[in-house]
Amino acid sequence: ATFTKLREELLEEIGKLAAPDDPAVLEALATFLLQSESLLKLQGDFSTLRALKILSQLDQSETFLRQGRRHLLRALASTCSSGCWDQQTRKCLITLAKQQGGIDHEALVELCQGLRCQNTKTRRSCCKIWAQVEKKEPQRARRLLLEMIGGDEYAWAKRAAITLLDLGEVQKADSVLEDVRAILLRVAEDLSLPLPLRSEALGALRPLARGDGRNGKAVRAAALSCIDEGDAGLVLKALELLAEELPIPSSCLERVLRSSDPDVLLFALSAFLGLPDGNLGASLLEPLIHHRCLDVAVTSTRALALLRGDRLSAIAALQRGGFWPETREAVRKAREEALQSLAQGGSGGD
Numbered sequence: 001a002t003f004t005k006l007r008e009e010l011l012e013e014i015g016k017l018a019a020p021d022d023p024a025v026l027e028a029l030a031t032f033l034l035q036s037e038s039l040l041k042l043q044g045d046f047s048t049l050r051a052l053k054i055l056s057q058l059d060q061s062e063t064f065l066r067q068g069r070r071h072l073l074r075a076l077a078s079t080c081s082s083g084c085w086d087q088q089t090r091k092c093l094i095t096l097a098k099q100q101g102g103i104d105h106e107a108l109v110e111l112c113q114g115l116r117c118q119n120t121k122t123r124r125s126c127c128k129i130w131a132q133v134e135k136k137e138p139q140r141a142r143r144l145l146l147e148m149i150g151g152d153e154y155a156w157a158k159r160a161a162i163t164l165l166d167l168g169e170v171q172k173a174d175s176v177l178e179d180v181r182a183i184l185l186r187v188a189e190d191l192s193l194p195l196p197l198r199s200e201a202l203g204a205l206r207p208l209a210r211g212d213g214r215n216g217k218a219v220r221a222a223a224l225s226c227i228d229e230g231d232a233g234l235v236l237k238a239l240e241l242l243a244e245e246l247p248i249p250s251s252c253l254e255r256v257l258r259s260s261d262p263d264v265l266l267f268a269l270s271a272f273l274g275l276p277d278g279n280l281g282a283s284l285l286e287p288l289i290h291h292r293c294l295d296v297a298v299t300s301t302r303a304l305a306l307l308r309g310d311r312l313s314a315i316a317a318l319q320r321g322g323f324w325p326e327t328r329e330a331v332r333k334a335r336e337e338a339l340q341s342l343a344q345g346g347s348g349g350d
Contacts, residue, residue, distance in 0.1 A: 007047035015054040026064040033068040036075035077107035081114030102136035116157040150183040202237040209244040232261035262293035269299040282313035305338035
């Protein structure tokens with residue numbers, strides 16, 4: 001702290017005494033800024049920020065200033081990615097990036113090291129920085145992320161890169177859209193990768209699932225294959241993707257309704273309730289009216305009211321009732337409404 005204060009006082013004196021555009025002073029300040037990384041990491045010394053301020057006052061041509069900003073920005077990014085960071089470092093990096101109209105490619109390369117870091121706190125910090133700052137070269141920034149996703153990286157690094165990929169911007173850039181789709185599909189379909197990573201990739205593919213073209217069909221086919229694996233998190237992401245292009249195939253809903261996960265069941269039941277003409281069997285829905293999750297029990301009871309093609313079986317299932325429907329008021333009420341709707345030959349629902 002003493003050395004930092006001394007450096008800052010000396011820099012202030014230089015700012016007062018030096019003439020503008022004095023090449024010797026400008027070069028000395030630029031050389032000092034080259035030491036930013038070691039000062040930040042080893043000593044927690046932010047005096048280089050003061051040096052940059054003095055340089056901005058003296059360098060009227062901004063030649064040395066631009067170089068100094070790049071060096072300091074890269075040093076701050078390297079400090080954040082190494083784990084030697086705090087709130088002040090992150091704040092300084094974001095502020096400096098805004099002041100110079102975006103973050104340079106060299107600094108983004110350093111942040112990528114933070115995305116690879118096993119330390120969750122460091123990784124999240126670098127993700128926040130990446131998401132908040134403008135990129136001077138957005139295409140190169142996107143390429144860095146794609147290289148991480150498709151390369152030989154740790155799963156946590158790939159997952160972090162996927163979360164930072166802006167699919168909205170990707171869709172505007174036709175030149176990279178196919179590459180992005182192919183890389184994400186490869187991750188989603190790779191059985192050797194961890195399920196959370198594959199789920200993240202599948203979720204990122206959602207905006208690319210629309211349309212009847214070859215690419216949209218390929219994305220939906222990947223989602224259907226993931227459903228067969230049975231993992232609740234992966235299945236839910238697959239259903240969300242398939243819901244981008246309704247209706248979800250009935251055969252898919254039939255498989256999913258055999259799941260035990262409440263979130264998966266609720267999504268599948270909601271999708272079924274949205275179909276213009278429900279065609280599931282009553283035997284598939286009947287066990288769900290006894291489900292431990294109240295929302296699943298109520299929604300499946302309402303779904304039975306939609307089975308116009310299997311109306312008699314639906315009525316029989318509802319009349320059998322059971323322990324859970326009799327003791328849960330919401331289920332009992334939904335059952336009465338469903339029976340009334342089926343008796344009238346109506347479509348049921350809410």
